[in-house]
Amino acid sequence: MINTVRVRGIDLAYEDVGPTDDDAPDAAPLVWGHGLSRSVAEDDQFPMIDWQRIRRTRRVVRFDARGHGESGPLASPVDGAWDRLALDEVGLIEALSLPEVVLGGASMGTATALHAALNLGDRVRGLVLTIPPTVWNTRSDQARLYEAMAQIVDEGGVEPLIEASAAVPPPDPFAEIDDFNQLRAASLRRADPKRLAAVFRGAAHADLPGPDAVATIAAPTLILAWSGDPGHPVSTAERLADLLPNAELSVASTLGELFAWTDRVADFLSQLA
Secondary structure, X not given: OEEEEEEOOEEEEEEEEOOOOOOOOOOOOEEEEOOOOOOHHHHHHOOOOOHHHHHHHOOEXXXXXXXXXXXXXXXXXXXXXXXXXHHHHHHHHHHOOOOOEEEEEEOHHXXXXXXXXXXXXXXXXXXXXXXXXXXXXXXXXXXXHHHHHHHHHHHHOHHHHHHHHOOOOOOHHHHHOOOHHHHHHHHHHOOOHHHHHHHHHHHOOOOOOOHHHHOOOOOOEEEEEEOOOOOOOHHHXXXXXXXXXXXXXXXXXXXXXXXXXXXXXXXXXXXXX
């Protein structure tokens, strides 16, 4: 069930469920952000994590980022930068009166979680970072790609973007899914073209805080990456694993390894104080 709360001038949509087991331990909620052009509803179309299982023992708050899903729009491209989206995430956490949290997400949600962690300090009990995106020295090429994608959508809608993306090989785990391109196309067709172009332009303004700042995040961290995806290179995950003082990294190259992520996340969360 989607709820909304007023955060920094917009209605921010979120889902708040769990724990569902009567004997679940008292634990910090997991606050989760989706990837670029996604939403809570879109992630439920093909989830990387079995949320029903995670919610048995932990409260899970998933939210639609500004400009996505049922949340309010971006007022300008810079509002789509990860540090700005992190302010929304922190605002949601404050609105829900959560004293401690575990932060997590996928791609854009991972980057937003890292920015939010720097804002929240020792209130962060752990981090679950999946498919970290291009950052720092690999970000400029990706930013230009997002600007080009925004222009394509502005000029011709989503169909030219779908046609262009069909030539891009899927990440390695999805090579085993015959209808991956059809699933990707269906997701794009469900998007509002104006909002889609806006979030692409927002992503072009986004980057992580500097490596020195990231290295100060001491919370236990699980990093889950996949191979074969230039937009989410394993090199970013490896760099984060080197920088973060209490991190573990796992890379999925097959669908089976991807489906094991729920086990990895559940085990990691069970070990947090």
